[in-house]
Amino acid sequence: MSPPHSESVWVIGDVQGCAQALQALLAQPELSAPDARYWFAGDLVNRGPDSLGALRLIMSLGDRAQSILGNHDLHLLAVAAGVRRPGKSDTFHDILEAPDADALIDWLRHRPLMVRAHGHVMVHAGILPAWTIDQAQRLAGEIEAALRGPDWHQAMADLYGENPLQWDDALQGPDRMRVIVNALTRMRMCTPEGAMDLRHKGPPDGSPGLVPWFSLRAAHGDAETIVFGHWSTLGLHIDDHRICLDTGCVWGRALTALRLHDRHCVQQSCTLCR
Numbered sequence: 001m002s003p004p005h006s007e008s009v010w011v012i013g014d015v016q017g018c019a020q021a022l023q024a025l026l027a028q029p030e031l032s033a034p035d036a037r038y039w040f041a042g043d044l045v046n047r048g049p050d051s052l053g054a055l056r057l058i059m060s061l062g063d064r065a066q067s068i069l070g071n072h073d074l075h076l077l078a079v080a081a082g083v084r085r086p087g088k089s090d091t092f093h094d095i096l097e098a099p100d101a102d103a104l105i106d107w108l109r110h111r112p113l114m115v116r117a118h119g120h121v122m123v124h125a126g127i128l129p130a131w132t133i134d135q136a137q138r139l140a141g142e143i144e145a146a147l148r149g150p151d152w153h154q155a156m157a158d159l160y161g162e163n164p165l166q167w168d169d170a171l172q173g174p175d176r177m178r179v180i181v182n183a184l185t186r187m188r189m190c191t192p193e194g195a196m197d198l199r200h201k202g203p204p205d206g207s208p209g210l211v212p213w214f215s216l217r218a219a220h221g222d223a224e225t226i227v228f229g230h231w232s233t234l235g236l237h238i239d240d241h242r243i244c245l246d247t248g249c250v251w252g253r254a255l256t257a258l259r260l261h262d263r264h265c266v267q268q269s270c271t272l273c274r
Contacts, residue, residue, distance in 0.1 A: 017048025042070025
């Protein structure tokens with residue numbers, strides 16, 4: 001299959017197990033065109049009512065879809081690896097109890113943490129202000145290799161923890177892995193010095209001493225637009241170099257798809273997700 005042109009690529013925000021809303025979104029005329037291709041910005045599963053259905057629907061798209069890992073997807077992998085316990089609000093038990101659970105988990109752990117094409121870079125949460133995009137891509141590859149390897153259970157154990165909160169090129173081992181994963185899948189706000197604040201979940205205003213991670217990237221002069229999800233309280237955000245597509249489907253708001261070449265958006269109501 002030849003690579004898709006940007007005219008046919010739709011980026012879709014956090015699905016989080018809302019399979020019915022995703023099915024309805026993909027059925028809309030513009031997205032159901034034969035040449036349509038899809039990028040999923042992570043958090044395919046969890047908190048919504050049908051994680052198994054959402055995962056199987058995305059997998060059924062085959063080469064038409066590229067999906068990256070979000071923090072909820074990594075949490076599912078950690079539970080499957082036996083290094084974390086399910087939380088009270090987790091809703092991915094249907095995947096773990098499926099007869100083909102091993103195949104589903106194997107597919108998921110082979111997803112990347114970054115997709116880069118058509119002048120756009122897709123990550124789930126963000127890219128640290130200290131990193132160039134090239135560096136972020138190399139670091140994402142380190143985690144991808146660990147998750148795809150035979151010792152992936154141990155890799156999952158090494159990923160979890162809050163510290164360190166700031167990048168240092170000298171970091172090694174689990175400390176290095178944690179910074180990479182937390183930046184790519186959990187980050188929203190940073191200090192002006194570029195240290196992550198992983199507790200912040202609200203909108204970007206009203207947080208003295210903190211700024212959105214993307215506000216600190218001006219020095220890089222990023223030529224590529226960074227597309228991300230994860231931040232439902234930021235919601236749909238589109239500017240020259242940043243696009244956020246987490247529009248709170250799992251909270252009963254909307255699931256959003258954005259066409260790369262012209263930034264045209266299509267939304268599907270998610271009132272049935274709650």
